[in-house]
Amino acid sequence: MGRNKPNKWRRGKRDRDQQQTRPGTRGNYELPPKENAVFEEYYKGQGIVPEGEWDQFMSTLRQELPVTFRITGYRSQAKRLLDVIKSEYFSNLVNMVGDSVQPPKLLPWYPDNLAWQINVSRKEIRSTPLLKKLHTFLVSETESGYISRQEAVSMIPPILLDVQPHHKVLDLCAAPGSKTAQLIELLHADETKAIPEGFVVANDVDNKRCYLMVHQVKRLQSPCFMIVNHDATTMPNIRMYPQEDEANKFKFVTYDRVLADVPCSGDGTMRKNPDVWRKWLPQAAVGLHSVQMKVLKRGLELLSVGGRLVYSTCSLNPVEDEAVISAMLQKCEGSVELVDASDKLPGLKTMPGLKSWKIFHRKDSSWFNSFEEVEAAGLTGLAGRTMFPPSPEMAEQLHLERCMRVLPHHQNTGGFFIAVLEKRDVLPWVRTPIPPSSTAITVNESEIVQNDSVSKSDTSNGDVPVDSSADLPPEGADDADVRKRKQRDDDDDEKEEGILKPPEPNSEPHSKKAKISGYKEDPYFYFNEDEPDWEKIKNFYSVSNDFPYTQLLVRSETGKKRNIYFTSDAVKRMVTYNTDKIRFINTGIKLMARSEKEEVDCDFRLAQEGINTIFPYFTSRRVHITKEDVLTLLLQENPFIGKMSLGAQEELKPISQGSIIFIFDQEDSPDDDNKCRVLFCGWKGKKSCRTFVPKHERLHYLRMCGITTDPKQIRREEEGKMGEEDPSAGEMESSEDKQTEEREAITEGSTSATDTNVEEEMKEGGEEG
Secondary structure (H helix, E strand, C coil), X not given: CCCHXXXXXXXXXXXXXXXXXXXXXXXXXXXXXXXXXXXXXHHHHHCXXXXXCHHHHHHHHCCCCCEEEEECCCCCCHHHHHXXXXXXXXXXXXXXXXXXXXXXXXXXXXXXXXXXXXXXXXXXXXXXXXXXXXXXXHHHHHHHCCEEECCHHHHHHHHHHCCCCCCEEEECCCCCCHHHHHHXXXXXXXXXXXXXXXXXXXXXXXXXXXXXXXXXXXXXXXXXXXXXXXXXXXXXXXXXXECCCCCCCEEECCEEEEEEECCCCCHHHCCCCCHHXXXXXXXXXXXXXXXXXXXXXHHHHHEEEEEEEEEEECCCCCCCCHHHHHHHHHHHCCCEEEECCHHHCCCCCCEECCCCCXXXXXXXXXXXXXXXXXXXXXXXXXXXXXXXXXXXXXXXHHCHHHXXXXXXXXXXXXXXXXXXXXXXXXXXXXXXXXXXXXXXXXXXXXXXXXXXXXXXXXXXXXXXXXXXXCCCCCCCCCHHHHHHHHHCCHHXXXXXXXXXXXCCCCCCCCCCCCCCCCCCCCCCEECCCCCHHHXXXXXHHCECCCCXXXXXXXXXXXXXXXXXXXXXXXXXXXXXXXXXXXXXXXXXXXXXXXXXXXXXXXXXXXXXXXXXXXXXXXXXXXXXXCHHHHHXXXXXXXXXXXXCCHHHHHHHCCCCCEEEEEEEXXXXXXXXXXXXXXXXXXXECCCEEEECCCHHHXXXXXXXXXXXXXXXXXXXXXXXXXXXXXXXXXXXXXXXXHHHHHHHHHHXXXXXXXXXXXXXXXXXXXXXX
């Protein structure tokens, strides 16, 4: 019986593979037909597609998305990697161009020529033999963090935010993290500053998706980010500075840039999510409008005056797009302005925002142009007042045409909507004193929305002040002041955008805290000035006095420290002052790991993850190596010191056993801009040395050092000289192919079944970095 099981398993796998290759199937189920009559009727009525382009629009939606990727822009190796891609991979594709393969296409609107599109689907790039080499390269570099597989339209919002290294950035709905990673890259654009002044706070309400985001962001090796787990509609104020001469009172963070990529119906993702065809209904947008309004409102409250907010959705529906922007602009009474940013993306084709739209009633296929028409028909539950367009005069005043909508058939992309807002003044519900009664500020319902405070309770922030009626609490206000100020607005919270809901009998009080389940993170403990372990580390590595060692942290207060992490000073302050207020998921980069050896004077070795951050400060135990040394170190696990170059051997002689830094300077590039320095974390033993570079990153470093030959072939040649064979080489290659699809699903933020498989890995990643 037992011997037959493998054969049955093989037959089952063969059947599954055959089924997956049939048209119209995915895995073990038939794909839904790409038809939806209600969808077509709705968008034909809204008029978002120019006349004469409807058939092309629908035809494009039924096709799968092309593969797009970008090279991470803040690393010094970006230009070098781009040269490798063009010479080793794109040039071969140009020679193979035929009916099934087209040459790669540059995305002209992305800065520095770092984003590319290949007009084949993800499935085709895995199965096409001509593209196998490129596919393997993309998977390898994506895992290393030097390439990001990201949908083209998803790259737009971070560019329009115009993030600078000193900016404080908030990503309100960040998971799965591709845009957050892009924001971190922009923060590190100035490579002369190892630790930028600014930071990125990435938030998401879904605990599991936060851990998937850890995987995305951790690859970027930045000490200037933190991931938190809160409801974006009630994003808590984060304490930053204690008030001078004021006990238990703090100044809160206000952000220079806010990204509000809000939850949406997702009909712009039909090309990669076929289930949307079957599930799409116009009521989905109506149900999400209120949440989108609250997220945008909270983002504007947390935004500094003079700051910029980008609102985006992967939906084409004006109820989720222009209606939200129009209602909020009217509510802000001129304190927020819609900005024309179309010139920031040269080469990107966009449609201007709509100035009028309608609400659709599916049961009798009727249309409504105003809230008054809905009231007259007795259908007040169909849509709220803020979901309808403003008057023509108000629409002109708001400049709704400055919104941008990307249609899929124009440049072979997904559908997307973007609006860029700038805060010119304090918001009106902050300028106007709040009356002592429980009634919120009244407004003219005929032109602007009703006062809609954010949700009544914070989701997981304990007693953190969540001020839903002001940008931030006044300076000097304590938590009790903030809660009293908020409570005066809570009585009107159920009046959502014109839909009046009667109070529920025996309802819970507004102050009840919602529960968020999920993995509970260990606390963060920063080094004290008299930290006992620091003196040994400082002396062993000759650390300069200007290194901010009090920004080092561990995850356990007692016992031996397993790993040591590092954050910027701003992140340290936020963690320190909000430990019991904010639900932190991840922050910092790993600099050192415990490695106790009797013959070594320091119990901690360096970690590759943080090598670029610490290099300017750790001034000893450095060894310069040649290209041949790179081959030796990356292809052999523990080579003898005698195999290294003579220069490296001379530098290794006076160094005692323990962790070291290998330095390789690229000198053979004819272009000075493409010369780069590569750092390796290593170890010197009694007679041998090695690197601590993860296996999936070794191919990247070989490429950066100008070694483009297949490393498996190099290894076989080296081992053949010694009369040895590597029986595991074929097995390793096969294993890598088997893991390809799962890696892609993780790095592109898929929420498929693979998410469950990596949940434990993500939790472990949260503890380590």
